[in-house]
Amino acid sequence: MRPVRALGASLVIGALALASACGGSGDSDKGKDKDRAAGGGPVVVQAANGSVTIPATPRHIVSLSPTHTETLFAIGAGKQVTAVDDLSNYPADAPRTKLSGFQPNAEAIIATKPDLVVLSNDMDGIVEALSKVKIPVLLEPAATKLDEAYDEIQDLGKATGHSAEAAKLTERMRADIRQTVATAKSAGGGGLSYYHELDNQLHSVTSKTFIGQVYGLFGLVNIADGAEKAAGGYPQLSQEYLLRRDPNMIFLADTKCCGQSSVAVGKRPGWSALTAVKKQNTVELDDDVASRWGPRLPEFVKAIAAAVQKASAAK
Structure with a gap:
């Protein structure tokens, strides 16, 4: 199925398989890891796979x-990272390898001699396989809400000796998002409808997904919520359904994976009559930014805000 593609698979798989699990240091852990980087003593992190x-x-x-990977570099732990998976393309200097997070090979991972493995999916029993050889593993699944995203960043900070940097990062993300949303809302964008495209097979997201909740911050109406099989969170819309719902805005999160663009969308049968297309409210997103729940989340929020303000002005 196309929505479970390379760029968005972590969100989809994590939301479906691990929605009830999350990392979480909690208030009881606050203060326990002071000066971890200097002292180097043991810490315990509450992750989806238990106390690690x-x-x-x-x-x-x-x-x-x-x-x-993005988070580790953003909190200053980049120099401690010696290998990342084949999809970790940001930042550019991350030590990318052929390791896979979706088809993990325990032997290949062990061969890199890690003293910590961080992942978002427990595919093929990889957590147990690594734990058997005493390698600490943090399972931090795809966030299902904003607070979980912030919590996972703090978990990684605690685990790597960068708690202070992680706290600063999450505080900055919260502030940036809060300000961006407030500015856009003041433009009167509430009630506008939108369509978020995962691929050119018209797979989308509902308001219950992490991505959908980000859009929900702006008071937008998600046309995918009323679609058949919307309960799964990632319905495939029909051409007829989408044209009938006629969204005010279209967000393309398939510019890299599927080569989609405002021009390409306008050439689809019947799409030139859509409000979003006629008013040039089709937004070309960076697939990576739109599918990850880490440090660049404020960039995604800003892209939505800009579209909301533009669409509001054109009402």
Whole structure:
């Protein structure tokens, strides 16, 4: 199925398989990891795979999640990362390898001699396989809401000796998002409808998904919510359904994977009559930014805000 593609698969698989699990250091852990980077003593992190003890500050981290790779570098732990999966394309200097987070090979991972492995999916029992050889593993699944995204960043900060940097990052993300949303709302964008495209097979997201909740911050109406099989969170819309619902805005999260663009959308049969197309409210998103729940989330929010303000002005 196309929505479970390379760029968005972590969100889809994580939401479906691990929606009830999340990392979480909680208030009881606050203050326990002071000066971790300097002292190097053991810490315990509450992740989706339970209480994970990390004996010492990790120096050979393997990240099998593009989102977590971004986070590790954003909180200053980049120099501790020695290998990342084949989809971790940001930042550019991340030590990318052929390791896969979706078809993990325990032997290949072990061969990199990690002292911490971070991943977002427990595919093929990889957590158990690595735990058996005493490698600390943090399972931090796809966030299902904003607070979980912030919590996972703080988990990684605690695990790597960068708690202070993680706290600053999440505070900055919260502030940026809050300000962006407030500015857009003042433009009167509430009630506008939108369509978020995962691929050119018209797979989309509902308001219950992480992505849908981000749009929900602006008071927007998601046309996918009323679609058949919307309960799964990622329905495939029919051409007829989409044309009938006629969204005010279209967001393309398939510019990289599927080569979609405002021009391409306008050439689809019947789409030139859509309000979003006629008023040039088709937004070309960066697939990666729109499918990850890490440090670049404020960029996604700003892209939505700009579209909301433009669409509001054209009412």
